[in-house]
Amino acid sequence: MKFLRIIGLFMLFAPFLKSCIPNQKVQAGHISAESDSMIIRKIFTEALTKGQCYQNLRALCETAPRRLSGSPGAEKAVSFAEKLAKSLSVDRVILQEVMVPHWVRGEAEKGQIVGGVSLNICALGGSDATPKGGVTAEVLEVKGGMTELATLSAEQVRGKFIFLNMPMPAHHVETFTAYGEAVGQRYKGAVEASKLGALGLLVRSMGLTDDDYPHTGSMTYEGAAQRIPAVALSTNSANALSKALTKTPKLRVKLITNCQTLPDKLSYNVVAEIKGSEKPEEFVLVGGHLDAWDNGDGAHDDGSGCMQSLEVLRLFKALNIKPKRTLRAVLFMNEENGLRGGLKYAELAAQNKEKHIAAIESDAGGFTPRGFGVTCKQAQFEQFKKWLPLLVPYNLHKLEPHGGGADIGPLAPQGTALIGYLPDSQRYFDFHHTSADVFSAVNRRELELGAASLATLCFLLTEYGLPQ
Numbered sequence: 001m002k003f004l005r006i007i008g009l010f011m012l013f014a015p016f017l018k019s020c021i022p023n024q025k026v027q028a029g030h031i032s033a034e035s036d037s038m039i040i041r042k043i044f045t046e047a048l049t050k051g052q053c054y055q056n057l058r059a060l061c062e063t064a065p066r067r068l069s070g071s072p073g074a075e076k077a078v079s080f081a082e083k084l085a086k087s088l089s090v091d092r093v094i095l096q097e098v099m100v101p102h103w104v105r106g107e108a109e110k111g112q113i114v115g116g117v118s119l120n121i122c123a124l125g126g127s128d129a130t131p132k133g134g135v136t137a138e139v140l141e142v143k144g145g146m147t148e149l150a151t152l153s154a155e156q157v158r159g160k161f162i163f164l165n166m167p168m169p170a171h172h173v174e175t176f177t178a179y180g181e182a183v184g185q186r187y188k189g190a191v192e193a194s195k196l197g198a199l200g201l202l203v204r205s206m207g208l209t210d211d212d213y214p215h216t217g218s219m220t221y222e223g224a225a226q227r228i229p230a231v232a233l234s235t236n237s238a239n240a241l242s243k244a245l246t247k248t249p250k251l252r253v254k255l256i257t258n259c260q261t262l263p264d265k266l267s268y269n270v271v272a273e274i275k276g277s278e279k280p281e282e283f284v285l286v287g288g289h290l291d292a293w294d295n296g297d298g299a300h301d302d303g304s305g306c307m308q309s310l311e312v313l314r315l316f317k318a319l320n321i322k323p324k325r326t327l328r329a330v331l332f333m334n335e336e337n338g339l340r341g342g343l344k345y346a347e348l349a350a351q352n353k354e355k356h357i358a359a360i361e362s363d364a365g366g367f368t369p370r371g372f373g374v375t376c377k378q379a380q381f382e383q384f385k386k387w388l389p390l391l392v393p394y395n396l397h398k399l400e401p402h403g404g405g406a407d408i409g410p411l412a413p414q415g416t417a418l419i420g421y422l423p424d425s426q427r428y429f430d431f432h433h434t435s436a437d438v439f440s441a442v443n444r445r446e447l448e449l450g451a452a453s454l455a456t457l458c459f460l461l462t463e464y465g466l467p468q
Contacts, residue, residue, distance in 0.1 A: 036463075040390055040456050042319050047452035050318070053311040054444040056084060057304060057366070061297035061439040068125075068294045069334040070102025070265040077290050078268050081306065081331050085272035088314050092275070095268040098344040100334040101126075102265045105294055106258030110134070111202075111231060113244055114252040120212050120234035121202075122295060123257045124186060124219040125337045127230040130200070134256035135229065137161045137199045141245050145185045149192050158197030161253060163245075164189050165204045165238055168429070175425040176364070179206055183217070190230040191223050200255055201230040204238040206429060212236050213434040216293050218337045229257050269341045273328040274316055276462065282325040283349075284461045285359040286312050286454055289335030289407055296437035300428065303439075304366030304447055305421075306331045311451040312458050323462035325357065332407040335363070339406055346410030357468075358461045360419040361405025362454060365431070366447040367423035371396045372457060373403020376417035380466045387460050396453055398422050417466055419457070423450055 047053070063080045067073035078095070085093045103126055111119035114136060123129075138160045142148050145166035164185040168178040183206055190201045205215035214234045221227045233241065244251055270290065276282065288305020292298020309329040316327060332341035349356060360372075371391070374384055381401055388399060404418030412418060423446070431437040 036390055036460070039321065039459060043315055043455050043459065044394060044452045046315055046318055047311070047448045047455070048445070051311065051448040051451060052314060053307045053451045054442070054447050056310065057299060057307040057442060057447065058439050060303050060307060061299050065297040066294045067290065067292050067298060068103070069100035069267060069291045069337060070262065071294065074267055074291055074333065078270060078333070081270040081290060081310070085270060085310060085329070088272065088310065088317060090272050090274050090313050090317070093270070093272045096271060096344060096348060098267055098269060098333055098340050099264045100267045100340050101338045102262040103337060104260055104262060106260065108256060108258055110254070110256040111233070112254050113241065114254055116244060116251070117240060119237040119241060119253070120214050121231040121237070121255070122214040122216045123259045124203070124230040124232055125216055125293065126219050126221070126261065127190070127257065127259055128227045129257045129259050130229045130255050134254050135199055136252055136254040138250055139163045139202065139241070139245060139253050141165055141242060145182065146188060146192065149189070152196060154196045157193065160198060161200045161202055161255070162189065162193040162198045163202040163241065165242055167204060168206055168208055170208055175208060175429055178208065179429060182206060186217050186232065187219055190219055190221060190228055194224040194226045194228045198228055200228050202253070203230065203232050205232045205235050206432065207235055208429050210235050210239065211430070213436045215433040216295060217433045229255060231255060231257060267333045269333055269345055270331040271328060272310065272313055273326055274313060274323055276324055276326040277322045278324040279465070280326050281355060282465065283328050283354055283356045284323070284325055284458055285328050285330055285356055285408065286362070286458055287330035287332060287359070287407060288362045289333070289341065290331040291334050291336050293336060293433050295435045297439050298437060299439045299442050300365035300431050300437050301433065302335070302363045304442060304450070305362030308362050308366070308447070308451040308454055312455040315451070315455045321459060325462040325465060327458055327462050335407050342407035342410050345407070349411065350414065356411050356414060356416040357466050358417040358419060359408035359411050360421060360454060360457060361408045362421040362450065363405050363407070364421065364423050364425060365428045366442045366450060367425070367427060368446045369394070369396055369450050369453040370422045370424055371398025371400070373398070373400040373420040373422055374417060375402055375404050376466070380417050383466055390460070391456065394453065394456070421450065421454060
């Protein structure tokens with residue numbers, strides 16, 4: 001009888017007790033730790049036990065390993081990505097037309113110390129070729145980067161190769177900071193060297209290890225007196241050339257390259273989306289760039305980011321997560337040597353009056369997740385900070401008040417919060433823009449963890465939005 005009396009009392013007061021229990025879902029901008037944490041746990045479990053990101057990356061790298069804009073590999077990559085996106089049964093998959101540059105490396109690149117060892121070289125993206133038969137010249141080493149180059153006179157430089165041999169500064173913990181301090185010599189070196197009458201540019205590869213992989217990357221001729229050939233040396237070859245110059249200051253190097261720039265070609269951004277259930281006019285974007293340099297698989301840069309972005313959509317569908325705002329994955333074309341895809345996407349977004357509240361770019365490799373960098377209003381950053389308790393259990397500790405990405409940058413004028421996904425960066429420049437950037441260099445678990453991390457932030461953004 002005592003038991004029955006307790007049951008009766010419970011039934012009597014149940015409506016009151018229910019009103020005292022906090023709702024699992026509260027007003028947008030506030031977090032229901034219990035329900036949201038359960039969804040996030042499901043996202044990570046699905047990604048780590050049934051994830052398809054790794055196998056999709058393998059297929060992309062096998063189907064289209066050298067997919068520089070305008071190349072047959074880029075065409076194959078677009079077809080592959082479109083087919084994969086459609087297989088996810090999302091609400092819409094579209095191709096956005098974009099005209100892209102078409103630079104080809106050619107074959108038989110060669111660099112050699114006259115009378116000495118061969119050098120591991122690769123032409124920089126956008127470089128002109130050497131004259132037929134190559135160019136031979138003395139080498140003037142510049143260890144202080146663009147700052148030191150600016151102190152040289154035309155009399156010192158004319159008729160020589162400039163050898164920019166400033167390493168990426170190793171004292172920085174953040175390797176992208178080191179890259180930012182050194183990459184100017186690759187991008188602008190040919191311009192300044194040509195103004196002084198140089199016959200060509202040799203630049204130390206942008207890497208932090210000593211190896212035999214030359215790193216390509218974009219360069220420019222804008223403002224150049226003459227379009228001189230520009231090549232990267234592997235770090236080992238740069239060290240060897242520097243050592244040889246100390247013994248023989250007037251040694252000569254012969255360069256042969258056969259690259260050329262062809263007319264622009266038609267290509268595409270690949271766009272896939274799940275329509276929002278409550279605010280479909282608001283967009284949350286996650287993306288990476290589909291193009292990659294022509295000397296590797298483009299696995300870390302940026303096949304990983306592309307396959308992670310499509311995996312975000314798959315995770316939502318697999319777990320029946322219905323986003324309140326429209327979730328869109330975008331695989332941009334031509335980030336590496338022109339940014340035409342990102343610019344075209346932003347142009348069409350403005351034209352179509354699409355309101356992007358947030359855009360996330362994954363373009364730092366498929367390594368262990370560490371967190372996110374965010375460029376946004378202070379009130380929005382405070383919202384991101386409120387989400388940290390949900391992220392930290394998955395080792396997503398970083399939340400930096402600056403971030404974004406090249407492809408999503410053009411969305412900034414419409415007030416979009418720009419978010420850069422931050423995996424561990426220590427190994428990234430061992431592979432960046434080299435023939436070592438192959439599928440086998442990617443760790444499956446790290447890649448899938450990254451996809452889950454991106455899906456988690458996309459869930460929070462589509463669920464709660466951001467204060468405007």
